[in-house]
Amino acid sequence: MDLQDNLDALQSDGVEPYEISYDPVETLSGFADEHGITYPLLSDVDSGVTTDFGTLNTLVPEGHRWYGVPFPGTYTTDVNGIIRSRTFYANHAVRDSIAHMA
Numbered sequence: 001m002d003l004q005d006n007l008d009a010l011q012s013d014g015v016e017p018y019e020i021s022y023d024p025v026e027t028l029s030g031f032a033d034e035h036g037i038t039y040p041l042l043s044d045v046d047s048g049v050t051t052d053f054g055t056l057n058t059l060v061p062e063g064h065r066w067y068g069v070p071f072p073g074t075y076t077t078d079v080n081g082i083i084r085s086r087t088f089y090a091n092h093a094v095r096d097s098i099a100h101m102a
Contacts, residue, residue: 003017003019003037003039004035004036004037004038004039007038007039014079016039017039018039018040018041018042019039019040019041019042020042020044020049020050020070021041021042021043021044022043022044022045022047022050022068022069022070023043023045024043024045025043028041028043029041046068047068047070050068050070053070053075055070055071055073055088056068056070056071057069057070057071071088072088073086073087073088074086074087074088
């Protein structure tokens, strides 16, 4: 909920957060409602975007219930959509914080 808690400050700095998940739209909608998320949550059910971005967790074998889960991480793009920084972690317990991104 770090992004939502800091959304006003991010947007005042010109940052527009999005999250990509392998969860279906219905799951993301319920999550957003439950946690008051107001920024876009993007559904990547077939992990196509995750694969294209090179962030598919290849440590999980195909067919495993967690297959399709991406490595947790962050892309930062400029106003033209050009990627300016990228951080990803093999350990799902490690996440970027807003303080780290600011």
